[in-house]
Amino acid sequence: MINLDITDNGLWTVTLNRPDKANALTGAMLEQLCEIAVRAQAARGMIVTGTGRVFSAGADLDAARAGLATSPLWEQLSGAIADLPCLTVAALNGTLAGGANGMALACDLRIAVPTAKVFYPVMKLGYRPQPSDAIRMSALIGPARTKLILAAGQKIDAEEARIFGLIDRIVPAEELMNCARDLMADVLGSETQLAHAILADCTRS
Template structure:
């Protein structure tokens, strides 16, 4: 249900379309291992199969404790630490804990019909520890509260205006992600890592 392919560009795909790509504990573990195993890739692309990127945790698994597993933080941390270019290619809607993957990526592109939401208030869970700060860094504190506290579903066009996503893609989001990674794939990995480090460096 988690497929990884490629070397310099590692594509990791969530493949459970009959369940809106909702994640089981085994799938979440597999995602962690796939991302951790891709640290040498020049670029990392995350996507899903079908019309939904991921609905987050499988509902039954969430009720059984999956919503509180440290694997979510392990996954987003591994994405955030990746030295190459990381791209979340949202083939459709992303919800709940799966938002952590998108927030941890360097770039987020989305199909036109995608929505982004994180219904922790409604479900009675806290968001994963690093997600609120990453969300606020992208859209500001008030809009982060719109998503996490007011439970708003943000359509792709509004998410683009907010800075929550970086581009809306009419065609194949994976091919669009490959195009975005072209220069990184052609460069020395150390050069790309150095530029990324400079971008994230705090001003003196």
């Protein structure tokens, strides 16, 4: 249910492939994603995307009720992605919901199709968001807009998310992956240490 493609030039493409369940994540899928994210220290660039019309609905409901909603795997995954020295892009092929926000928030860039929506219905479901999700979202869009999504449970469409700064670019569905690969072109074509240094400079506070 997780596909990994690695090209000769070091681009890793991770694809959530459970479209019949809106790419909802099970514990086994999260474990596999964590393993890939740790291995991706060797990548020169990484794209995370999904199949179908939804990027991910977050936790599989049955798994969530069984304890997945509060699993440390969510924090392990987003932390591993955030720690990667390479450029990371979330190519949102559709709606981003719940705990799946952590993967996208941990990426350097987020691009999305026009029909994508972002929401995180933790209050309704009786769970707290993962700590780093709230921190990263607030760093991107500010505390008030973060509360709009997390506390008020609002569903944000792609254009509003772009205006907020939660999404960096909106592209037609048929161009999504080409756009993601284009964003990687300079990094993949450069000397690795230079690319890492520039990325570090961009995130240095």
